[in-house]
Amino acid sequence: QKEVEQDPGPLSVPEGAIVSLNCTYSNSAFQYFMWYRQYSRKGPELLMYTYSSGNKEDGRFTAQVDKSSKYISLFIRDSQPSDSATYLCAMDYGQNFVFGPGTRLSVLP
Amino acid sequence: DTGVSQNPRHKITKRGQNVTFRCDPISEHNRLYWYRQTLGQGPEFLTYFQNEAQLEKSRLLSDRFSAERPKGSFSTLEIQRTEQGDSAMYLCASSLQGHEAFFGQGTRLTVV
Numbered sequence: 001q002k003e004v005e006q007d008p009g010p011l012s013v014p015e016g017a018i019v020s021l022n023c024t025y026s027n028s029a030f031q032y033f034m035w036y037r038q039y040s041r042k043g044p045e046l047l048m049y050t051y052s053s054g055n056k057e058d059g060r061f062t063a064q065v066d067k068s069s070k071y072i073s074l075f076i077r078d079s080q081p082s083d084s085a086t087y088l089c090a091m092d093y094g095q096n097f098v099f100g101p102g103t104r105l106s107v108l109p
Numbered sequence: 110d111t112g113v114s115q116n117p118r119h120k121i122t123k124r125g126q127n128v129t130f131r132c133d134p135i136s137e138h139n140r141l142y143w144y145r146q147t148l149g150q151g152p153e154f155l156t157y158f159q160n161e162a163q164l165e166k167s168r169l170l171s172d173r174f175s176a177e178r179p180k181g182s183f184s185t186l187e188i189q190r191t192e193q194g195d196s197a198m199y200l201c202a203s204s205l206q207g208h209e210a211f212f213g214q215g216t217r218l219t220v221v
Contacts, residue, residue, distance in 0.1 A: 008149070032208065043113075043200055043212040044152065088151050090210075095165055096142060097202075097210055099151030 003027050006089055006100030015109050019076040023089035023100045026070065030091040030098075033065050035074045038086045038102065047087075048074065079107045111135060113213035115201050121219045122191055129187045130216045134203030141184050142210065143176055144200040145169065152200055158184060191220045 006023045013019055021035075032051055036044035048063035050056045050072075056063045064073040076083055086102040114133040122128050134141050139160050144152035155174070156166045160181035170176075173191075178184040188195055198217050204210040 004151075006151075034209065036212075041198075041217070043115075043214040046209055046211055049209045090151075092210075096154045096157050097144075097152075098154070099144075101149070101151045 003098050004089065004091060004100040007103055008101055010104040010106060012106045012108060013079055015079060015081060015107055017079050017107070019079050019083070019105060019107075021074045021076075021087050021089075021103050021105070023072050024070055025072075025091055027091070027093065027098075028067075028070065029093040031094065032092040033063070033072050034090040034092070034097070035061075035063055036088040036090060036099075037083075038088055040085075044088055081107050081109050083107050113201055113203050113211055115199075115213035115216050117216060118214060119217045119219075121221060124193060124220055125190055127187065127189045128191060128218065129185055130199055130201075130218075132184045132186070132201030132203075132213060134183070134201070135211060138203035138205050138211075139181070140204045140206065140210075141178055142202040142204070143184070143186050144202065144212075146198045146200055146215070147196075155186075188218075191218075193220050196220045 035048040038044045053067045060077045062075040084106045088102045089100045090097045116131045142157040143155040146152040158178040173189045176186045198215045200215045202210040202212045
Protein backbone atom coordinates (compact mmCIF):
# COMPACT_ATOMS: atom_id res chain seq x y z
CA GLN A 1 0.00 0.00 0.00
CA LYS A 2 1.39 3.40 -0.98
CA GLU A 3 1.65 6.03 1.73
CA VAL A 4 -0.55 8.47 -0.17
CA GLU A 5 -3.31 7.42 -2.54
CA GLN A 6 -5.01 9.71 -5.03
CA ASP A 7 -7.33 8.98 -7.94
CA PRO A 8 -5.30 9.91 -11.06
CA GLY A 9 -8.39 10.82 -13.08
CA PRO A 10 -8.73 12.35 -15.59
CA LEU A 11 -11.65 14.26 -14.13
CA SER A 12 -13.67 16.40 -16.55
CA VAL A 13 -16.23 18.92 -15.33
CA PRO A 14 -18.17 21.77 -16.94
CA GLU A 15 -17.19 25.34 -16.18
CA GLY A 16 -18.82 26.57 -12.96
CA ALA A 17 -19.02 23.14 -11.34
CA ILE A 18 -17.84 22.36 -7.83
CA VAL A 19 -14.82 20.06 -7.96
CA SER A 20 -13.91 17.63 -5.20
CA LEU A 21 -10.40 16.17 -5.10
CA ASN A 22 -9.35 13.65 -2.48
CA CYS A 23 -6.39 11.85 -0.98
CA THR A 24 -6.09 9.10 1.57
CA TYR A 25 -2.99 8.29 3.55
CA SER A 26 -1.74 5.54 5.79
CA ASN A 27 0.90 7.19 8.00
CA SER A 28 -0.67 8.75 11.09
CA ALA A 29 2.58 10.66 11.72
CA PHE A 30 1.77 13.12 8.94
CA GLN A 31 1.21 16.52 10.49
CA TYR A 32 0.98 19.04 7.67
CA PHE A 33 -1.09 18.74 4.53
CA MET A 34 -0.70 20.66 1.31
CA TRP A 35 -2.35 20.92 -2.07
CA TYR A 36 -0.39 21.92 -5.12
CA ARG A 37 -1.52 22.77 -8.62
CA GLN A 38 0.79 21.82 -11.47
CA TYR A 39 0.39 22.96 -15.05
CA SER A 40 2.00 20.91 -17.78
CA ARG A 41 5.82 21.14 -17.76
CA LYS A 42 5.81 23.58 -14.83
CA GLY A 43 6.75 23.26 -11.17
CA PRO A 44 4.06 22.63 -8.52
CA GLU A 45 2.38 25.77 -7.17
CA LEU A 46 1.28 25.75 -3.53
CA LEU A 47 -2.48 26.30 -3.16
CA MET A 48 -3.34 25.38 0.40
CA TYR A 49 -1.47 24.47 3.58
CA THR A 50 -3.24 23.05 6.63
CA TYR A 51 -2.22 21.55 9.93
CA SER A 52 -5.20 20.51 11.99
CA SER A 53 -8.36 18.63 11.19
CA GLY A 54 -11.14 20.86 9.88
CA ASN A 55 -11.66 23.25 7.01
CA LYS A 56 -9.55 26.08 5.62
CA GLU A 57 -10.87 28.43 2.96
CA ASP A 58 -9.01 30.66 0.53
CA GLY A 59 -11.08 32.27 -2.19
CA ARG A 60 -12.61 29.54 -4.34
CA PHE A 61 -10.58 26.83 -2.64
CA THR A 62 -11.44 24.92 0.53
CA ALA A 63 -9.13 22.34 2.06
CA GLN A 64 -10.56 19.77 4.45
CA VAL A 65 -8.58 17.46 6.71
CA ASP A 66 -9.98 14.49 8.64
CA LYS A 67 -7.09 12.97 10.57
CA SER A 68 -9.28 10.31 12.18
CA SER A 69 -10.13 8.91 8.74
CA LYS A 70 -6.73 9.79 7.21
CA TYR A 71 -8.55 11.63 4.44
CA ILE A 72 -8.04 15.07 2.95
CA SER A 73 -10.01 16.94 0.32
CA LEU A 74 -9.74 20.02 -1.84
CA PHE A 75 -12.91 21.68 -3.09
CA ILE A 76 -12.89 24.17 -5.96
CA ARG A 77 -15.99 26.34 -6.34
CA ASP A 78 -17.05 27.98 -9.58
CA SER A 79 -14.40 26.08 -11.51
CA GLN A 80 -12.79 27.84 -14.47
CA PRO A 81 -10.99 26.50 -17.57
CA SER A 82 -7.81 28.00 -16.08
CA ASP A 83 -8.16 25.50 -13.20
CA SER A 84 -7.36 22.70 -15.69
CA ALA A 85 -4.18 21.19 -14.29
CA THR A 86 -2.90 18.31 -12.19
CA TYR A 87 -3.62 18.62 -8.48
CA LEU A 88 -1.15 17.03 -6.08
CA CYS A 89 -1.68 16.40 -2.41
CA ALA A 90 1.41 16.35 -0.22
CA MET A 91 2.02 15.47 3.41
CA ASP A 92 4.82 16.30 5.76
CA TYR A 93 5.97 14.66 8.98
CA GLY A 94 8.88 16.91 9.60
CA GLN A 95 11.52 15.36 7.37
CA ASN A 96 10.30 15.64 3.83
CA PHE A 97 7.12 15.79 1.80
CA VAL A 98 5.36 12.75 0.41
CA PHE A 99 3.22 13.35 -2.66
CA GLY A 100 0.26 11.59 -4.14
CA PRO A 101 0.40 10.76 -7.86
CA GLY A 102 -1.86 13.69 -8.74
CA THR A 103 -5.34 14.04 -10.21
CA ARG A 104 -5.62 15.50 -13.71
CA LEU A 105 -8.54 17.94 -13.91
CA SER A 106 -10.10 19.38 -17.06
CA VAL A 107 -12.67 22.16 -16.78
CA LEU A 108 -14.58 22.42 -20.01
CA PRO A 109 -15.87 25.82 -21.22
CA ASP B 110 11.49 37.59 -8.60
CA THR B 111 11.83 36.25 -5.05
CA GLY B 112 10.74 32.67 -5.74
CA VAL B 113 12.81 29.52 -6.08
CA SER B 114 15.01 29.68 -9.16
CA GLN B 115 16.35 26.66 -11.03
CA ASN B 116 18.86 26.54 -13.85
CA PRO B 117 19.00 25.40 -16.51
CA ARG B 118 15.33 24.92 -17.37
CA HIS B 119 16.14 22.25 -19.92
CA LYS B 120 19.14 20.00 -20.41
CA ILE B 121 19.76 17.45 -23.13
CA THR B 122 22.79 15.26 -22.63
CA LYS B 123 24.29 12.13 -24.07
CA ARG B 124 24.31 8.96 -22.02
CA GLY B 125 27.43 8.72 -19.90
CA GLN B 126 27.93 12.48 -19.54
CA ASN B 127 27.83 14.34 -16.24
CA VAL B 128 25.29 17.08 -15.61
CA THR B 129 24.88 19.65 -12.84
CA PHE B 130 21.78 21.58 -11.89
CA ARG B 131 21.55 24.65 -9.70
CA CYS B 132 18.83 25.78 -7.30
CA ASP B 133 18.58 29.19 -5.64
CA PRO B 134 16.01 29.02 -2.81
CA ILE B 135 13.94 31.81 -1.31
CA SER B 136 16.55 33.79 0.60
CA GLU B 137 15.35 33.35 4.19
CA HIS B 138 14.45 29.66 3.82
CA ASN B 139 16.71 27.29 5.74
CA ARG B 140 15.44 24.03 4.22
CA LEU B 141 16.05 22.98 0.66
CA TYR B 142 14.69 19.86 -1.04
CA TRP B 143 15.36 18.04 -4.28
CA TYR B 144 12.64 15.95 -5.91
CA ARG B 145 12.41 14.03 -9.16
CA GLN B 146 9.22 13.73 -11.18
CA THR B 147 8.47 11.51 -14.15
CA LEU B 148 5.48 11.81 -16.45
CA GLY B 149 2.18 11.03 -14.77
CA GLN B 150 3.72 10.63 -11.33
CA GLY B 151 3.96 12.80 -8.26
CA PRO B 152 7.34 14.19 -7.22
CA GLU B 153 9.63 11.68 -5.48
CA PHE B 154 11.90 12.82 -2.68
CA LEU B 155 15.65 12.70 -3.34
CA THR B 156 17.34 14.66 -0.55
CA TYR B 157 17.05 17.63 1.75
CA PHE B 158 19.28 20.14 3.47
CA GLN B 159 18.83 22.14 6.60
CA ASN B 160 21.17 25.06 6.12
CA GLU B 161 24.37 23.46 4.74
CA ALA B 162 23.81 20.03 6.31
CA GLN B 163 22.42 17.23 4.14
CA LEU B 164 20.10 15.51 6.62
CA GLU B 165 18.32 12.90 4.56
CA LYS B 166 18.88 11.03 1.32
CA SER B 167 16.42 8.76 -0.42
CA ARG B 168 17.32 5.26 -1.56
CA LEU B 169 16.54 6.66 -5.02
CA LEU B 170 19.73 8.70 -4.77
CA SER B 171 22.31 6.27 -6.13
CA ASP B 172 26.04 6.85 -5.81
CA ARG B 173 25.96 8.59 -9.20
CA PHE B 174 23.98 11.43 -7.62
CA SER B 175 25.49 14.02 -5.32
CA ALA B 176 24.06 17.20 -3.88
CA GLU B 177 25.69 20.08 -2.08
CA ARG B 178 24.58 23.25 -0.41
CA PRO B 179 27.71 25.23 0.43
CA LYS B 180 27.20 27.96 3.02
CA GLY B 181 23.52 27.11 3.26
CA SER B 182 22.58 29.17 0.24
CA PHE B 183 22.21 27.77 -3.29
CA SER B 184 22.39 24.06 -3.98
CA THR B 185 23.70 21.91 -6.81
CA LEU B 186 22.64 18.44 -7.86
CA GLU B 187 25.13 16.51 -9.97
CA ILE B 188 24.43 13.30 -11.86
CA GLN B 189 27.49 11.41 -13.05
CA ARG B 190 27.51 8.95 -15.95
CA THR B 191 23.92 9.72 -16.88
CA GLU B 192 21.60 6.91 -17.96
CA GLN B 193 18.39 7.09 -19.98
CA GLY B 194 16.44 6.27 -16.83
CA ASP B 195 17.63 9.55 -15.34
CA SER B 196 15.43 11.46 -17.80
CA ALA B 197 12.93 13.33 -15.63
CA MET B 198 12.01 16.72 -14.21
CA TYR B 199 14.25 17.64 -11.30
CA LEU B 200 12.48 19.93 -8.85
CA CYS B 201 13.90 22.03 -6.07
CA ALA B 202 11.85 23.40 -3.19
CA SER B 203 12.59 25.50 -0.14
CA SER B 204 10.82 26.11 3.13
CA LEU B 205 11.23 27.83 6.44
CA GLN B 206 11.57 25.25 9.19
CA GLY B 207 9.67 22.60 7.25
CA HIS B 208 6.44 24.46 6.78
CA GLU B 209 5.01 25.47 3.39
CA ALA B 210 7.35 24.35 0.65
CA PHE B 211 7.66 26.41 -2.51
CA PHE B 212 8.91 24.84 -5.70
CA GLY B 213 10.91 26.15 -8.59
CA GLN B 214 9.98 25.58 -12.23
CA GLY B 215 12.23 22.55 -12.44
CA THR B 216 15.00 21.36 -14.73
CA ARG B 217 13.87 18.97 -17.41
CA LEU B 218 16.62 16.46 -18.20
CA THR B 219 16.62 14.37 -21.34
CA VAL B 220 19.31 11.72 -21.71
CA VAL B 221 19.77 10.54 -25.29
